[in-house]
Amino acid sequence: MSDAPAARPPLLEANGLAKFYADGNVQALRGVSIAVAPGEFLAITGPSGCGKSTLLHLLGGLDRPTEGEVRFRNQPLVGLDLDRYRAREVGFVFQSFHLLPTLSALENVQIPMFEGPIPRSQREPLASELLAEVGLSTRIRHRPAQLSIGERQRVAVARALANSPSLLLADEPTGNLDSKSQDEIIALLARLRGERGLTMVIVTHSPEVARAADRRFALKDGLAVDVSS
Amino acid sequence: MRFTTLIAKNVLHRPVRTALTALGLAIAISAVIVLVGISWNFERGFLAIYRSKGIDLILVRAGSTNQLSSSLDEGIETRLRKLDGVADVAPTLVDTVAFEDKNLAAVLVDGWRGGSLLFRGVRILEGRMLDPRDRDAILLGRILSLNLGAHSGEKLDVAGRTFQVVGVFESDSLFENGALIMPIETLQTMMGRENQVTGFVIKARSAETRDLDALRKRVEQAFPGTAASPARDYVTGDTQIRLSRAMAGTTALVAFFLGGVGMLNTMLMAIFERTRELGLLRAVGWRRRRVILLVLGESFALALVGSLLGCLLAVIGLRVLTLFPTAAGFIDPNLPPEVMPLALLMGVGLSLLGGTYPAIRAASLDPIQALRHE
Numbered sequence: 001m002s003d004a005p006a007a008r009p010p011l012l013e014a015n016g017l018a019k020f021y022a023d024g025n026v027q028a029l030r031g032v033s034i035a036v037a038p039g040e041f042l043a044i045t046g047p048s049g050c051g052k053s054t055l056l057h058l059l060g061g062l063d064r065p066t067e068g069e070v071r072f073r074n075q076p077l078v079g080l081d082l083d084r085y086r087a088r089e090v091g092f093v094f095q096s097f098h099l100l101p102t103l104s105a106l107e108n109v110q111i112p113m114f115e116g117p118i119p120r121s122q123r124e125p126l127a128s129e130l131l132a133e134v135g136l137s138t139r140i141r142h143r144p145a146q147l148s149i150g151e152r153q154r155v156a157v158a159r160a161l162a163n164s165p166s167l168l169l170a171d172e173p174t175g176n177l178d179s180k181s182q183d184e185i186i187a188l189l190a191r192l193r194g195e196r197g198l199t200m201v202i203v204t205h206s207p208e209v210a211r212a213a214d215r216r217f218a219l220k221d222g223l224a225v226d227v228s229s
Numbered sequence: 230m231r232f233t234t235l236i237a238k239n240v241l242h243r244p245v246r247t248a249l250t251a252l253g254l255a256i257a258i259s260a261v262i263v264l265v266g267i268s269w270n271f272e273r274g275f276l277a278i279y280r281s282k283g284i285d286l287i288l289v290r291a292g293s294t295n296q297l298s299s300s301l302d303e304g305i306e307t308r309l310r311k312l313d314g315v316a317d318v319a320p321t322l323v324d325t326v327a328f329e330d331k332n333l334a335a336v337l338v339d340g341w342r343g344g345s346l347l348f349r350g351v352r353i354l355e356g357r358m359l360d361p362r363d364r365d366a367i368l369l370g371r372i373l374s375l376n377l378g379a380h381s382g383e384k385l386d387v388a389g390r391t392f393q394v395v396g397v398f399e400s401d402s403l404f405e406n407g408a409l410i411m412p413i414e415t416l417q418t419m420m421g422r423e424n425q426v427t428g429f430v431i432k433a434r435s436a437e438t439r440d441l442d443a444l445r446k447r448v449e450q451a452f453p454g455t456a457a458s459p460a461r462d463y464v465t466g467d468t469q470i471r472l473s474r475a476m477a478g479t480t481a482l483v484a485f486f487l488g489g490v491g492m493l494n495t496m497l498m499a500i501f502e503r504t505r506e507l508g509l510l511r512a513v514g515w516r517r518r519r520v521i522l523l524v525l526g527e528s529f530a531l532a533l534v535g536s537l538l539g540c541l542l543a544v545i546g547l548r549v550l551t552l553f554p555t556a557a558g559f560i561d562p563n564l565p566p567e568v569m570p571l572a573l574l575m576g577v578g579l580s581l582l583g584g585t586y587p588a589i590r591a592a593s594l595d596p597i598q599a600l601r602h603e
Contacts, residue, residue, distance in 0.1 A: 062512055062596050087514020098509040098600060102238045103230075110230045112513040123230065159513070 009074070010035035011199050012059060012167060016068035019054050019222075028054040030222040031068065038166070041193055041200045043213035051222040052203040053171055059201060060092060060169045061085045072167075087115035091160030095172035097152045099144040105131055105155045106140040109162055116163030130158040134188060150181030157188060161196070168192075170202040174209055186212050236526040243499070247531065250495040254535025257488030258575050259542035261481040262568040266547065268477035269568070270403070270561040272470050278402040279460035281350030285436055286445060287463040289428040291456040297323055299427045303417075305452055309429060312451060314444040317432040319345035322416050322425070326388045331377055337408035338387070340416030346432055351405070356381030356396030363412050367392040370406040371399045387411075388419060403561050431457070485575060485582075488535075492583025496528050500587045507591050508599025517592035524591050528584025529577070536576030540569055 012035070019029040028051045036042050044052045057063040058070055061082040070077045072089065086092075091112075099108045109127035118126060131140050134154040144152050153173060160168055173189070174182040186209055193200055202209060210216050218225050240247055279287070288309070293299035309318050322340035327333060341347045343361035351358075351368075359368055367387065369379060374397040379385050383394050392411065400406055417423050433444050441459060448457040464470060500507065510520055543564060551562040 057597055060512075083514050083516045085514075086512065090514075092512055094509075094600065096600075098505060098512075100506050100509070102242045103235075107230045107235075107238075111510065114232065114519060115514045115516065120231070163514075 009037075010071075011038040011040075011073060012036040012201070013071040013074075014055070014059060014068065015071070017055065017058055017065045017070070018067035019051070019058065019063070020066045028222055029058070029065070032219070032222070032224050033068075034217060034224070036167075036199055036201055038199055039193070039197050041190075041212070041214045042202070043210040043216045044201065044203045044219060045205070045210050045216055046219035046225075048205075050219040052219055055219065056169050056171050056201065056203050060090050083115065087112060088117065088163050089165050089167055091162070091165040091168045093153070093156050093160045093168065093170035093173045095175040097144070097156045097176075099152055099155055099159075101144055104141050104143055105136060105147065105151075105158075108144070108155055109158045112159060112162040118163065127158070127162065130161055131155070133161075133192070134158045148181075150177055150184060153177060153181070153185055154188065157185070157192070161192070164196075166199060168198050168200045170200070170204075172203055172205065174204065174206050182206065182208065232522075233526070236523060236530055239499075239503075239523070240527050240530045246495065246498075247534075250491060250531055251534040251538060253491045254488050254532060254576070254579060255538035255542050257484040257491070257579075258536055258539025258572050259546055260484045261575060262539065262543045262564065262572050263547055263550075264477040264480050265571060266543070266564040266568045267560055268473045269565050270563075271473050272464060273565070274403045274561065275464045275467065275470065276461060278400075278405060279430070279464070281401040282346055282430070283349060283432050284346070284430040284460055285433040285441055286431040286448065286457045286459060287428055288431060288448060288452070288455055288457045289463075291449075291454050293456075297325070297427065300422070300425050301428060301455065303424045303426050306429065308451065309431070309448070312444070312447055314434050314440060314447065315431055316434045317346045319347045319430050320413060320426040321347060321428055321430060322413050322420070322422065323427045324416060324420055328377060333373075333376060336373060337404060338416060339405070339408055339410045340413035340426075341410055342413050347430065350402075351398045351400050351410075354397045354399050356394070358396060359410060359412060361412075363395065364415055365390070365392050366395045366412070368396045368398050368410040369394055370408045370410075371397060372403075372406045373409055376407075390419060485578065488575075488579050489582035492528060492531065492579050493586065494583075495531070496524065496584050496587035497590075499527070500524065500591045504594065504599045504602040507594050508596045508602065511592075511594060511596040512600060520592040521588040524588035525580065525584045528587070529580040532576035532580035532583075533573075535579070536572045539576075540572050543568075543572070 014032060014034045017029050017032045018027065020027050032055060044055060046052050058065050061077050072080065072085065077085065100111065106124065106127050109130055110123045113123045128140055131137060134157055136151060136154050139147060139151060147155065174185050177185060189200065190212055192198060202213065204210055288301070289299035290301055303320055306318055306320055309315060320342060324338045325335040326338050328336060343359045343363060348358065354371060359366060367385065369377065374380060377385065379394055381394055381396050385392050385394050387409070413426070417425065433441055445457040449455060458466065507520060547560070547564060548562045551560050
């Protein structure tokens, strides 16, 4: 099953993706196809265990499909340097933030820059700008433990933008947040998308996040069951 | 942020564990450099004896691996002196005695002939030099004098015989400073080895290698059953030197591996605790080699601190060791400077030994599994 054809040439495209685990006994995805246009905001929804995160990992080059292929700018991911792809083309935001506890917000944002194109002398000023962009200009020297949950996710969003990726992949970015922080993150992502022309694919259980998306892609038992605009 | 800043922050994240690991490495490194340093000083001390006296060849019984086990007829000295190329000859008899009341188990006793070339480099600090006519007279090395609390003009019992301490001396060799010198005839009588010596030291007319080699051959031909060796060869071939070198090497190897296992344990624990962080690094595009560099960098930083601390501990430890009378006559309190680079080299070795496997393991983590790690 596939979604409706995108109007513009897709930035990211998946064809017939299947993923088996545990020696082929568990099938997380069963022939899913999807296309994401540049600048589009796609929400992947569905019940727990339906394969949403697996699909996101395959799109982000964190895992390889058992069957099918993912193409980025019409290039199959299998032919790309996946480390470079993740470092320069993709920004990841996770439900649990995954900030390094020993580093300040400013230093956490610089972590992806070690593999990016930004010269060392420009990393700190750029990280500072990114933190200002997510509304944390007064909290840059704070460590994750000194920040609120919502602020931590803002740092994670700033980190995802460190190498100016074209694609932002988020796995339940509001899953650990209270409703106020959730609204702030949704607004932040929407603003960043508008300002930066980001393409966003977000896995979510949240109806609010899903409503903010251009399209919703619903999965059930590893199959795409509904695509709505 | 610099890469080294990240390494430093990771190392300092667990200050107690870092300090304990560095201390463990420091103890291992200090044990190695103290032992190796003592062994090197031991060898140098022996060599200094011969160099300071201008001795070119040492003649002992063939097959004997140290002076104590050699025995030659004193009578060959006259013929030895007449050999072409020989400038001077001195017989020597060596033994050890104990001063149990002073906790000194093995003090070197040199039996020398008054006025012989062996007295070169011996500087009198108290009293006078041995006279060829002296019999029950002894000279005490500076350290031995301190350990015994005996001085010039006093009486001293040596192996059941009373001697007059006629002087206290200092030499360039630590071993001589911890030894006593008595007339060779007296030592021969005490040991029941009349007309026997442990060997001869020879000063050649020419110290050129080729001339010395020719003289060595002439000596061995003239006196079958003897072995003449240049000072350096004699010292490096000495059983005690070889034994000290082997012991130092073996203990160093054991200490090195113990240090390596400690480092391995710490780094593996650190990697395990930081599985999610490492998964994040891989997820955001860090290459495996950068993760390897990060972990190796952390183990190197630990090893560097351990090496520097180890050098400090070694310097202090050796000085403390020489406060004990038994060790003072044999152990130089100063570490040879060459052992310091050895400590750093060992640190690099330890960082590789303890850091390589954890680094490879960290770089091989599956980012998805690592991010889910609890």
